[in-house]
Amino acid sequence: MDVFVEIIPGTHARQLRVVEGNRETRFHALWLRERSPDAETLDPRTGQRLIEAAALPQDLALTGAACDGETVDLTFSDGHRARFPWRDLHPAPPAGAIHEHWDASLAIMPSADFSQALERDDALSEMLEGLERYGFVKVSGVPLTLDGMMPLVERLGPLRRTNWGGIADVKSIADAYDLTMTQRGLEPHTDNPYRDPIPGYIWLHCLSNADSGGDSTLTDGFMAAKRLRRDDPDAFDCLTRTSTRFRYVDDDAHLESEGPLIELDPRGKVIRVRYNNRTERIPPLPPEQLERYYAARRAFFALITAPELTLTPKLAPGEMLIMDNYRLLHGRTAFRLSQGVRHLRQGYVDRDTTASRRLTLRRQAGISLHSLEESA
Ligand code: OGA
Ligand code: ZN
Numbered sequence: 001m002d003v004f005v006e007i008i009p010g011t012h013a014r015q016l017r018v019v020e021g022n023r024e025t026r027f028h029a030l031w032l033r034e035r036s037p038d039a040e041t042l043d044p045r046t047g048q049r050l051i052e053a054a055a056l057p058q059d060l061a062l063t064g065a066a067c068d069g070e071t072v073d074l075t076f077s078d079g080h081r082a083r084f085p086w087r088d089l090h091p092a093p094p095a096g097a098i099h100e101h102w103d104a105s106l107a108i109m110p111s112a113d114f115s116q117a118l119e120r121d122d123a124l125s126e127m128l129e130g131l132e133r134y135g136f137v138k139v140s141g142v143p144l145t146l147d148g149m150m151p152l153v154e155r156l157g158p159l160r161r162t163n164w165g166g167i168a169d170v171k172s173i174a175d176a177y178d179l180t181m182t183q184r185g186l187e188p189h190t191d192n193p194y195r196d197p198i199p200g201y202i203w204l205h206c207l208s209n210a211d212s213g214g215d216s217t218l219t220d221g222f223m224a225a226k227r228l229r230r231d232d233p234d235a236f237d238c239l240t241r242t243s244t245r246f247r248y249v250d251d252d253a254h255l256e257s258e259g260p261l262i263e264l265d266p267r268g269k270v271i272r273v274r275y276n277n278r279t280e281r282i283p284p285l286p287p288e289q290l291e292r293y294y295a296a297r298r299a300f301f302a303l304i305t306a307p308e309l310t311l312t313p314k315l316a317p318g319e320m321l322i323m324d325n326y327r328l329l330h331g332r333t334a335f336r337l338s339q340g341v342r343h344l345r346q347g348y349v350d351r352d353t354t355a356s357r358r359l360t361l362r363r364q365a366g367i368s369l370h371s372l373e374e375s376a
Contacts, residue, residue, distance in 0.1 A: 003086075005067045013061040016074070018089050025090060029062050032074060036082035041331055099327075101132050101223040103309045110134045114141040114320075115187065118152055121361055127322075128358035131201075135220060135327040137317040138313065139320040142205055149205045149347060153373060157353035160199055162192075163253045170204070174339070177250050179278050188219050188304045188329035191348075193274040194246035194341035195254040200351030202323045202330070206315035213335030215314040221329050224303040225262050235296035240264050242293050244282045246274070261300060272326040275304065285372040304329050315344070327352070 006013040014029040014181050034053040035042065057078060064075040072084045096176055110130035113358050116123035117139070131137045142148045147167050153159050169181075176182045191202050204216075229236040245258040263272040282293065302307060312333075315321065323330055325348075 003067065003069055003071050005065045005089075007062045007065050013063070013077075013293075014052060014059075016062055016065055018067075019067070020059070020074070020090050023090070029060050029076065030056055030058075030085075032062075032082065033060055033076050033078070033080060036080060037084060038082065039361065041080075041082075088242050098132060099135075099222060101364070102134060102220050103223055104307060104311060105313060106134075109311070109313065110137040112137055112139045114139050114143075114152060116168075118155060119366065124155055125361035125365060128135075128354065128361065131322055131324065131354070132358060135222070135324040136218060138316060139322060142318050142320045144207055144318055145365065146207075146345060148207075149203050151346065153203065153347060153349060156349055156357045158280070158350075160348040160350055162348065163255075164196070166347050167347040170346050170353055171341055183334060183342075185213075185334035186275050186331045187301075188217060188310075188331040189276045190274050190329060191261075191276070191280070192248070192255075193259070193276050194248045194257050196257045196277055197350075198257070198272075198274070199325050199348035201349045201354055202313070202325050203319040203320060203347045204323065204330075205345045205347075205350060206317055207343040207345060208317050208341055209344075209347070210335035210337055213247075213333050214342050215312050215333045217324070217331040218311040218313070218335070219304045219309050219329040221275070221304065221327050222270050224300065224309060225270045227275060227302055227303050227309075228262075232296075232299050234292075235299040238292050238296040238302055241291070242282075242285070242296075244274075244280055244293075246276055246279045247281045248279055263298065273329065275300070275329055332337050 003020050005016055005018050007013050008017050008026065016023045016027045016029070016032060018027065018087050025347055030053075031042075033056055034051070042048065043050055059077075061077040062074060064073075065079055066073045067086065070086055072086055072089050076082070078269045089327065107201060108226065110133070112123065112127035112130065118124075119125045127137055127139070137150070145218045149167065150159070162168075172183045180186060190198070192199050205226075225236070228239070240262045240263065241260065243258050245256060259272075259274055261274050263274070265271045267271070282290070284290075285293070313321075321330070
């Protein structure tokens, strides 16, 4: 197979072309120079940069490029020489999409066993990979104690504390300070969009459930957004561009934050959904704009409540859902207690903490993360 590198002519020698068979990648001279794998440029222990990248000559060029199949040997107009392992400049093509969008036909729910995930790295890794792929995982065998989830939380990192404390009760009480603490059903929602940052993952642990009702509902917000984009692009566009507000107020707290119901990254990919009817307070935008917004929100609501898109597991005592709160919409059906209590416990864990454990477990297992960089 053809393997070669060459400086692209006609670009002031500021681009390198790397070719393997029919795959070709181009790199900018500054990009290569600022990550040169030598001890003057990058600290060997941490991999962190020692030179100031912004102080490199703006017109830095490549003056030489050679490859022996193992190493790419480059020289630059500032006199620097860099040797990159070939594979670092030619990573394997990216594997298939890591997120699998699902609907009600999802055949097998991602699941995990509490004590296995607690005791075995491979089981914890599998749990976190499932969570990343599907946006949720159902864990069984959680101890039936108030803070039963805690040892597993501690396998990842700190629990996020809020004004409600650490792990908090979800059960109906007489003087409910939040509608979650009643016997009402809860429409599909994401939790606490009035916080900043919004809680990354929800850990919802069942100690006891209602005899009838109190079933959970789960909808993949990324799937719903994809459908909306396909079927009603105007509505999709409106929900990505309108920043709405969310607010929670009680005697001791006043929490407010804002953002769109569907959030895109700069490349147009859906990266977060928000939906919380109970706490949304859209500002008094011009009526024409609100007209469009209300129609769009209605279209999105129809999707997130559609039975074809909704899973309805009922949590039994000792079961727990871990949910990606930037992707999943969750809810519950109403219940009426004639006896007993419905008692769930809920905790939040941040996104960076969760991703960090997943990625370090991958590294331990020898699964390569990426070579130089995640491909663009
Ligand atoms: C909540 C919530 C789910 C349930 O409290 O935000 O989603 O099953 N509860 O009670
Ligand atoms: Zn909730």
